[in-house]
Amino acid sequence: MIKEKFHEVEAAIAASMERRTRVPKDAPVKLIAVTKNHDVAAMREAIDAGATDVGENRIQEAKEKYAVLDREVTWHLIGHLQTNKAKVAVQIFDLIHSVDTPHLAKALDKEAGKIGKVQDILVQVNLAKEDSKSGVYKEDLRAMLDLVETLPHLCLRGLMCIAPNYEDVELCRPLFREMHEIYQQVKELPYPTANITYLSMGMTHDYPIAVEEGANIVRVGTAIFGPRQY
Numbered sequence: 284m285i286k287e288k289f290h291e292v293e294a295a296i297a298a299s300m301e302r303r304t305r306v307p308k309d310a311p312v313k314l315i316a317v318t319k320n321h322d323v324a325a326m327r328e329a330i331d332a333g334a335t336d337v338g339e340n341r342i343q344e345a346k347e348k349y350a351v352l353d354r355e356v357t358w359h360l361i362g363h364l365q366t367n368k369a370k371v372a373v374q375i376f377d378l379i380h381s382v383d384t385p386h387l388a389k390a391l392d393k394e395a396g397k398i399g400k401v402q403d404i405l406v407q408v409n410l411a412k413e414d415s416k417s418g419v420y421k422e423d424l425r426a427m428l429d430l431v432e433t434l435p436h437l438c439l440r441g442l443m444c445i446a447p448n449y450e451d452v453e454l455c456r457p458l459f460r461e462m463h464e465i466y467q468q469v470k471e472l473p474y475p476t477a478n479i480t481y482l483s484m485g486m487t488h489d490y491p492i493a494v495e496e497g498a499n500i501v502r503v504g505t506a507i508f509g510p511r512q513y
Contacts, residue, residue, distance in 0.1 A: 285325060286332035288507045289316065292490075293333070296501065299494035305463070306497040315359050317486075317504030320511035323348055329507060330354045338502050342368040342375075349375050361443075361483075361502050363417045366390045373402050380405045380443040380483050380502075383417040385430050392434035401436055405443040405483055408465065410458055416445055421465065425472075432474045439474060441481030442466050443500075446489055455489045456496060463497035 296312050303310075316334040318326045319341065326337060326348065339345035340362025349358065360376040363383070369390040372379060382388050382404045395402040406427055409418025419427045431439045444462050446455040466482040483500035485493025490501040505511070 285328040285508060288509075289329055289332040289334060292503050292506050295491055296494055299491040302495050303497075304495075305460070310497075310499060312494055312498065313481075313500045315361070315500060315502045316507050317361065317502050318348070318508070319344060319362070319504065321504075321508045323352055325508055326352060326356075327354060330356055334507075338380075338504070342371050345375055346371055359502075370394045370397075373398065373400055376402075378403045378405065378440060378481075381407045381417065382431070382437075383407045383409075383419055385427065388427070388431055388434060388437060392436045395436035401438050403438050403440045404431070405441050405481060406431065406439065407443045407445075408462065410444055410462055410465075411447050413447060418444065424465070424469075428469065428472065428474070432476060435476075439477040439479060441479050441483065442469060443481075443483035445486070446484065446493075448488065452489050452492060456492050459484055459489075459493050459496035459498065466497070 300308050313336060315336045315338040316329045317338040319339055336357045336359055338359040338361040358376045360372055360379045364372055364381050366387050373391060373395045391402055407418040408424060409416050409420055431437050446458050449455055462484055470479045481500050482498055484498045485501040487503050487505040490503055493501055
């Protein structure tokens with residue numbers, strides 16, 4: 284079941300790539316299987332179906348799975364991260380998508396330094412300025428990026444955003460389009476230590492539109508695993 288669903292999502296991504304008009308149709312898209320609230324057996328099934336990347340929201344849940352998962356996989360933290368969890372986060376995750384405050388960036392830099400790691404991060408942008416979501420506002424983004432560039436144990440890899448959960452998914456399109464424009468502008472900034480290659484946007488309800496508008500990472504859980512097991 285998970286295998287079939289995973290391949291259905293892959294096919295939907297490929298179809299969305301063909302519909303692109305603003306970015307190259309063949310620019311690759313990384314699919315993150317969002318495994319929060321799904322057990323290690325489900326994770327194994329997805330990985331065996333071809334998933335190379337898994338996404339977790341909560342540090343404790345990720346820590347427990349990380350200790351027992353017997354598969355090689357790239358770990359992504361896609362949920363809000365509290366500063367006091369920075370130490371564990373840098374030990375587990377290859378890419379942290381949700382860096383949203385200077386305080387958190389400095390904490391991650393400090394903890395990564397302690398273990399001799401340069402932590403890959405994305406800066407989360409709250410383009411719609413939703414109170415219910417974390418992220419840097421567009422007008423504060425440059426200052427945040429400038430700070431990250433000064434932190435020796437962080438490497439800026441790109442940007443992440445979460446669109447509002449609109450009933451009509453087409454309403455996400457202008458936001459994704461603007462986010463891609465911001466991403467393109469950020470790629471032009473003269474940051475010597477950055478390696479800006481990722482625009483993480485799109486989840487189960489809106490990832491086809493995100494891919495059409497230039498996302499190169501999508502975070503899909505429910506469409507692969509079914510409803511979350513609480």
